Amino acid sequence: MPEPEEQETLLLASQGDLEAFGVLYGKYVERIFNYVYYRTGNVHDAEDLTARVFYRAMHHIHTYTDRGVPFSAWLYRIAHNLVANWHRDRSRHQEIPLSDAPTIHYKGEPPETALMQTQEKDALLRQIRHLPSERQHLLILKFVEHMSNAEIGETMGRSEGAVKSLYHRTLLSLRDELEGLDIEE
Amino acid sequence: MNRKVKQIADASRDKFNSMERRLSGVLRPIKPRKEFVYGVAKHIQSAPQTTFVERVTSWHVIAMILAGLVSLAVFLAVVWRALESIMGKKRTV
Numbered sequence: 035m036p037e038p039e040e041q042e043t044l045l046l047a048s049q050g051d052l053e054a055f056g057v058l059y060g061k062y063v064e065r066i067f068n069y070v071y072y073r074t075g076n077v078h079d080a081e082d083l084t085a086r087v088f089y090r091a092m093h094h095i096h097t098y099t100d101r102g103v104p105f106s107a108w109l110y111r112i113a114h115n116l117v118a119n120w121h122r123d124r125s126r127h128q129e130i131p132l133s134d135a136p137t138i139h140y141k142g143e144p145p146e147t148a149l150m151q152t153q154e155k156d157a158l159l160r161q162i163r164h165l166p167s168e169r170q171h172l173l174i175l176k177f178v179e180h181m182s183n184a185e186i187g188e189t190m191g192r193s194e195g196a197v198k199s200l201y202h203r204t205l206l207s208l209r210d211e212l213e214g215l216d217i218e219e
Numbered sequence: 220m221n222r223k224v225k226q227i228a229d230a231s232r233d234k235f236n237s238m239e240r241r242l243s244g245v246l247r248p249i250k251p252r253k254e255f256v257y258g259v260a261k262h263i264q265s266a267p268q269t270t271f272v273e274r275v276t277s278w279h280v281i282a283m284i285l286a287g288l289v290s291l292a293v294f295l296a297v298v299w300r301a302l303e304s305i306m307g308k309k310r311t312v
Contacts (some may be wrong), residue, residue, distance in 0.1 A: 162246070177242050206235070
C-alpha cells in the first residue's frame with residue numbers, strides 16, 4: 035500500500051497536478067530505468083522506453099486506483115507492457131553486445147571499474163534475458179532493488195512463499211543452463 | 220549414507236550461493252544519465268494541462284445524457300414543425 039504521504043501526492047497527480055507527478059517521477063525514474071535496462075540490454079532503448087513509461091503514466095494516472103498494492107507495481111506493469119511490445123517489434127533485431135553499449139555508471143563506483151566487460155558477465159546477462167519476464171522481474175527486484183521476498187510479493191501480486199519458490203526455481207534453472215553452456219564450450 | 224546425502228546437499232547449497240554471488244555481481248543498480256532524467260522531468264513539467272484527461276464522474280455522464288436528450292427533442296420538434304408547415308402549405312394549394 036502506498037505511504038500516506040505518497041497517497042496525497044498520488045491524489046494530487048491524479049487531479050492533474052504536474053508538480054505532484056514530477057515528485058513521483060523523481061522517486062521512481064531510476065527504478066523503472068533499471069528494470070527496462072536489464073530487460074532490453076541497451077541504454078538507448080532503456081531511456082526511450084523509460085520516458086514512454088512516464089508519459090503513459092502521466093496520461094493515465096486519473097485511472098489509477100489504490101488497491102493496496104504499491105504504486106511502483108502500476109508503473110512496472112506499464113513498463114512490462116512497453117518492453118513486451120519492444121521485444122515483439124524487434125523480433126528480428128540483433129542484440130547489442132554489452133561491451134559495445136555506452137558507458138554505464140554503477141552507483142558509487144568510478145566508471146572505469148563499473149564497466150561490465152567480462153564474457154562471463156555478458157553470458158549471464160544474456161541468459162537472464164532469456165528467462166520468462168516474470169523471472170527476470172523477480173531477479174531485478176531482488177538484486178538491483180534489494181527488495182525482500184515480502185516486498186517483491188507485494189509488487190508482483192504473489193505471496194511471499196510463492197516468490198521464494200519462484201526464486202529458487204529461477205536460480206536452479208539459470209545454474210543448469212550456464213552449466214550446459216560451459217559443457218558446450 | 221547420511222554423510223553422502225549431506226555432502227550432496229552441501230554441494231547443491233554451495234552452487235546455489237555461488238549463483239547468487241554471480242548474479243549480485245552482474246545485476247547492480249545503474250544510474251541513468253542526468254541529461255536524460257532532467258530532460259524527461261522538464262518535459263513533464265511543461266506538459267500542457269490538457270494532456271491530463273479529466274476524470275469523468277457519473278454526474279458528468281448523467282448531465283451529458285440529459286443534454287443529448289434535450290437536443291434530440293428540440294431537433295425532432297423543429298423537424299415536426301417544418302413538416303407540418305410544408306404539409307399545411309400543400310393542403311392550402
